[in-house]
Amino acid sequence: MRAIVAESPGRLIWTEVPEMPLQQGEVRIEVTAAGINRADLMQAAGKYPPPKGASDIMGLEVSGRIAALGDGVDQWSVGQPVCALLAGGGYSEYVSVPAGQVLPVPDSGDFGVELAHAAALPEVACTVWSNVVMTAGLQPGQVVLVHGGASGIGTHAIQVATALGCPVAVTAGSVNKLDLCRELGAEPAINYHDEDFVERVRAETDGAGADVILDIMGAAYLDRNIDALATDGRLIIIGMQGGVKAELNIGKLLAKRAGVIATALRARPVSGPGGKSEIVAEVLANVWPMVADGRVRPIIGAEYPIQEAQSAHEMLESGDVSGKILLRVRD
Numbered sequence: 001m002r003a004i005v006a007e008s009p010g011r012l013i014w015t016e017v018p019e020m021p022l023q024q025g026e027v028r029i030e031v032t033a034a035g036i037n038r039a040d041l042m043q044a045a046g047k048y049p050p051p052k053g054a055s056d057i058m059g060l061e062v063s064g065r066i067a068a069l070g071d072g073v074d075q076w077s078v079g080q081p082v083c084a085l086l087a088g089g090g091y092s093e094y095v096s097v098p099a100g101q102v103l104p105v106p107d108s109g110d111f112g113v114e115l116a117h118a119a120a121l122p123e124v125a126c127t128v129w130s131n132v133v134m135t136a137g138l139q140p141g142q143v144v145l146v147h148g149g150a151s152g153i154g155t156h157a158i159q160v161a162t163a164l165g166c167p168v169a170v171t172a173g174s175v176n177k178l179d180l181c182r183e184l185g186a187e188p189a190i191n192y193h194d195e196d197f198v199e200r201v202r203a204e205t206d207g208a209g210a211d212v213i214l215d216i217m218g219a220a221y222l223d224r225n226i227d228a229l230a231t232d233g234r235l236i237i238i239g240m241q242g243g244v245k246a247e248l249n250i251g252k253l254l255a256k257r258a259g260v261i262a263t264a265l266r267a268r269p270v271s272g273p274g275g276k277s278e279i280v281a282e283v284l285a286n287v288w289p290m291v292a293d294g295r296v297r298p299i300i301g302a303e304y305p306i307q308e309a310q311s312a313h314e315m316l317e318s319g320d321v322s323g324k325i326l327l328r329v330r331d
């Protein structure tokens, strides 16, 4: 089979690779499209090795059709259109994945999702639901602040939090991106170049602050995020785009009874408490109905043939895209 391989850091080529054997409890997917994630850029640059046992091919999510079933798999059938959360291996013609990490393509009613576009959902849906709801315990009516509102993660988080009945504030860095966030339901959409998000969030909440903050900036925003948190608030850090080390003022946290949590999806185990299969089951039960009735849709900023993965990575790196970028493997 063929897959994308990093021939040298930052040089991606489409080439023959050996196929991984199908293990017990896995399904093999004939890939239609793969979603790109920021983690893939780091892996391509040689800075983010895959977890132990995972494929060393990039790609954390795909859509496609089931091509084969491993021993012990009875909940899926060959030919079924699906999408899946992966620990790696998605930039490829075929990928094998534990059956518990597979989701049906949401295809009901007027809001059906095209098979290729379903590749834009597993990583954002699992990341947002596991952090904002399962970990931070977001309740209807609570205020959410999403940094990078026009990102793949951000565009999904706005829609899910809005569907849950929560006011959503976002930060973004350009007029186009701010407009997209507003279209998806965010208000206020704060331009982080011109405005202090702490003051704006406080002003919009009568001084209370945000109950949950979904952060991708890490160290650069730590202190200001704590300032923007409400009493009993939870700051969930999922990205380190602004660095990994910062000083934490415990006094501020203590006064607010606030929490700071940092999580990563990729390294979670396949099964067991907090594992990927548990998250996928929660996403199926809670997010898929929002997709089925049109409250949540995949936001796709660009699509490339898989052979142009290098250009697609450069596009994501440039920051000139909103939502997700997809790699098309076959029609």
Ligand SMILES: NC(=O)c1ccc[n+]([C@@H]2O[C@H](COP(=O)([O-])OP(=O)(O)OC[C@H]3O[C@@H](n4cnc5c(N)ncnc54)[C@H](OP(=O)(O)O)[C@@H]3O)[C@@H](O)[C@H]2O)c1
Residues within 6 Å of the ligand: 036, 037, 038, 039, 123, 127, 147, 148, 149, 150, 151, 152, 153, 154, 171, 172, 173, 174, 177, 192, 216, 217, 237, 238, 239, 240, 241, 263, 264, 265, 266, 316, 319, 323
């Ligand atoms: N921990 C996990 O399990 C997990 C899972 C998935 C993703 N992530 C992380 O989540 C983040 C988003 O992922 P993605 O795939 O959606 O990436 P993406 O689409 O590339 O988004 C990155 C975003 O960062 C925003 N940004 C840059 N500087 C900013 C600043 N100073 N303030 C606010 N926003 C800023 C950019 O928006 P502007 O152009 O508007 O600045 C851009 O939309 C990444 O850091 C990724 O590593 C973590």
